[in-house]
Amino acid sequence: MPAPKISVIVPAFNHEAYVVDALNSVLGQSLGDLELIVIDDASRDGTWDAIQSIRDPRLRALRHEHNRGAHATLNEGLGLASGDFLAILNSDDAFHPERLARMVAALDSDARLAFSGVDFIDSDSQPAPGHERALDYASACARCAGQPPASWLLTSNLAITTSNFVFPRSLFQRIGGFSELRYTHDWEWALRASTDTPPLWLPEPLVRYRVHPSNTLAEDDVWRHIHENAYIQTLALGGSLDGLDAEGACTALLHNTSLPPLATLCFGIAARRLADDTALRALTRPGPDGWFLRQLAQATGLNDGVFRSARQLADQQSALGAQQCLIDERWATIQQMSGIIAERDAALQAQAELIEERAQAMAHMSAEIAHRDEAITAQGRLLEERFAAMEEMGREIHARDQIVSEQSAVIARLMATPWNRLRRFVTKLRH
Incomplete structure (x- = not known):
């Protein structure tokens, strides 16, 4: 059986939500002369079930009992590949339908690494051009556009991801597999692949790189x-x-x-x-x-x-500069506030002195009021004494009035006796 034109290796790990889209993007390529090797690296979610849901004779699926890591899984898949050209797709990314045809045609018979431009998508497969990594990538492309290929891998990992690698099988056989690196195994392999011959960069966005919270680089x-x-x-x-x-x-x-x-x-x-x-x-x-x-x-x-990194150090320096400007502005504000506070302190001091004067005046008035209260209290006592004396005198007068009244009644009775009437009559005759 003749070898396929190209073999695509998909290392899969915990991408249940994305792996079917990834595999279908390979099987739907305009270049149909391919084999698809997908290896589930002991996923803990439903990735393996999702892989098995796809039925296509070009698909070959394997599964690890224990996680071996990205570099080991890639090397295993590449070792099993039989195509003239090899490509890689991570299980959360996707190919443009024309990717493989365009990349193979661009490579032709060159034994070198090729990669294309990249589109960034989010968890829902929507364009994500504003993501931090997308902005960094756009800046890197702008810097590299006018530079010789020898500068590309110094400036950045312009390929971004192993999902963007296409190369002849002979290149893999010559330089060997991926090294045991957690984050930069793709960049390290690209450097080795470019030691003798610079890579081929096709700027068209032929691979869709997905940015989501579980990206390796987010760790x-x-x-x-x-x-x-x-x-x-x-x-x-x-x-x-x-x-x-x-x-x-x-x-x-x-x-x-x-x-x-x-x-x-x-x-x-x-x-x-x-x-x-x-x-x-x-x-x-x-x-x-x-x-x-x-x-x-x-x-x-x-x-x-x-x-x-240089970026972190530069950002730190920028942050320190911004902080210094902020400190200078705050110091100027503090100085201005100090003048205002001094003016307010003087006003407060004047108010305090006025309050002290008023407090002294109030204390003097309080003393005078206390003296007056004492005098009024003494006068009150005197009035009470006089009122008591007057009440006593009233009682005595009343008692005397009663005696006089009684004596008057006695006199009246005496005067009304026959003898006294006779005396008054005789007295009247004499006069």
Whole structure:
């Protein structure tokens, strides 16, 4: 049976929601002379069931009992491939219907790596041109457009993903498989593939790269990122840079947003002292005493933040500059406020003095009122005494009035006796 024109390898892991779209994008290619090898790397969700739901004689599906990692799964699939050309598609990405036909035609008989432009889509397969990675990619493309191919992999991983790799099987047989790297196995392999012959870049967007929360590059593994990126930059600097002068090489490298300058310097020095690339690659994994660069920081007493990428350092410097401007503005505001506060303090002091004067006046008035209250109280007591005396005198007068009344009644009775009437009559006659 003749070999197919192209073999497509799909390493699948925990992409139940996307894997069917990925596989159908391969089986629906205009270049139908293909084989599709999909390997489920021990997914924990329904990825394997989704793979088995597709029936097509060109599809060959395998499943791992235990997770082996992306690089091992890729190497296994590529080793099983029989096509003249090889392509890779991650299980959450998708091909443009014309991708394989266009890429194979562009390669023709060239034994080199080829990649195309990239469209970014979200979890719902909608365009995501505003995503951070899409914006970074657009900037990288703009920088690389007028540069020689030798600068492309210094400036960035322009291919972005293994989903964008198409190459002759002879190239894979010559340079070998993917290295055991967590994040940069694609970039490292592209560098090896481009050592003798620069890659072919077809700018048309023929692969759809999906950005979603579970992307590998979204994982928070700072030190592994730093070590692998430093390793990649060291390889790039040690590779073929035909067509680049010193300024061009340095410019391309400084354009690379993932470049950790001091880390790359340390890896470059280590590369000249170690036996081979295998020993250098071993530094991308933590040893018995931890991470290589972190040990250097501890040994020299440096803050391990010095190993950050150029972008992080530049962003940090920009942030510090912005903070300094903000501090200067706040200091000027504080100085202005200090003058206002001083004026208010003077006004408050004057008010305090006025309040103190009023308090003293009120205290004096309170003392006078207290004296008056005492006088009124004394007068009240005197009035009460006089009122009591008057009441006593009233009672005495009343008693006397009663005596007088009684005596008057007695006199009246006496006067009314016959004898007294006779006396009054005789007295009247005499007069």
